[in-house]
Amino acid sequence: MAKGRGDRYRAGMPETTTLTRSPLHAFHVEHQAKIVDYAGWELPLHYGSIGDEHLWTRSSGSIFDVSHMGRLRISGRHARKFLDRVCTRLVRGMKEGQCRYGLICNEAGGCLDDVLVYCFSDDDYMVVCNGANRAKITAHFNRVKAEEDLVFKMVDETESTCMCAIQGPKVMELLGKVSREVPTLKRYRFTVKNVLVMKIIVSRTGYTGEDGVEVILGSKFARQALGMLLKDIGAEGGVVRPAGLGARDSLRMEAGMPLYGHELDEQTDPISAGLQFAVKLDKGESDAQEGRFIGQDALQRIAADGPERRLVGLKLDGRRSPRQGMSVLDGDRAVGIVTSGCPSPTLGHPIGMAYVPAEMAEAGGKVRIDLGGGTDAEIVPLPFYKRP
Secondary structure (H helix, E strand, C coil): CCCCCCCCCCCCCCCCCCCEEEHHHHHHCCCCEEEEEECCEEEECCCCCCCCCCCHHCCCCCCCCCCCCCEEEEEECCCCHHHHHHHHCCCCCCCCCCEEEEEEECCCCEEEEEEEEEECCCCCCEEEECHHHHHHHHHHHHHHHHHCCCEEEEEEEEEEEEEEECCHHHHHHHHHCCCCCHHHHHCCEEEEECCCCCEEEECCCCCCCEEEEEEEEEEEEEEEEEEEEEECCCCCCCCCCCHHHHHHHHHHHCCCCCCCCCCCCCCCCCCCCCCCCCCCCCCCCCCCCCCCCCCCHHHHHHHCCCCCCCEEEEEEECCEEEEEECCCCCCEEEEEEEEEECCCCCCCCCCEEEEEEEEHHHCEEEEEEECCEEEEEECCCCCCCCCC
């Protein structure tokens, strides 16, 4: 989920700026959400307490509106070939109903975005990208299509659909009451369900470190269809409650998941970010038909030489949390930079992520964070939290 640098959320925009409303906007208002501008959308920051929503997600289940995420349908003769060209993961060979996490890189190996690719068939896919990057990724895709003379159709389905994440340890049991198939899905698999007169895409994916699903459905009947799937949503004593972007951010931090505009950007490569699992460095070398991806040469060099810096976790003493842009200190010398930080509701102490020189990235190392005076921190493995 993308955020720009600086403030995570802006409570208002100039009067000349028109924000996009989610299909679930009326639901958010009904449940007294704090609505903020997020990547050009009006979305809930919280419904009362970020900490409470975070802990409820860890113990039961929450629903998050993530309709701002870009949803680009790619289909046609060269759909697979094109996606293999722009994505660091191998798209060829994906099976129907499979999702795959990957990166879209520039020639230097910097991250244009991180994405999920859904495979409907050999010539029909969907790319879910970060909301703030949708225009950039669409332009990049159109440029590659034209330069390499590829034949496929790209349809931006973002504003005609709704997307939400339902996450937490009790979610799959709850969904099992309305669908036998959904709880049997493996991680990074999806199914298409017919509800009323619409199709609903349900994938066993998420961004919180908990089990659960992400759901994509037509915007017109979104509220009604979700009500059928989750009859007690938001009700007193219900398993699933609404949660906002604030809790989604602290949950993903505990799970050590990178966020575009924080851990990832166009000057940062996925290997430094700890995402080498999502990069097929030998793509195209064993099969001439497969083709290499954009940025592959640069990433092969970085992998061979070793990255100069690495993303690490930080466990802080005291009560103050690190913030993006703060310096990581070795004595009085600035050696790195914080990318994200928050008080961890689950762990009970402040945590953060930062880039430090590769030789300092080993767990157990001691550094200081420039919080106006200097606060001790320990370098720890990512993720901070793994579900039981």
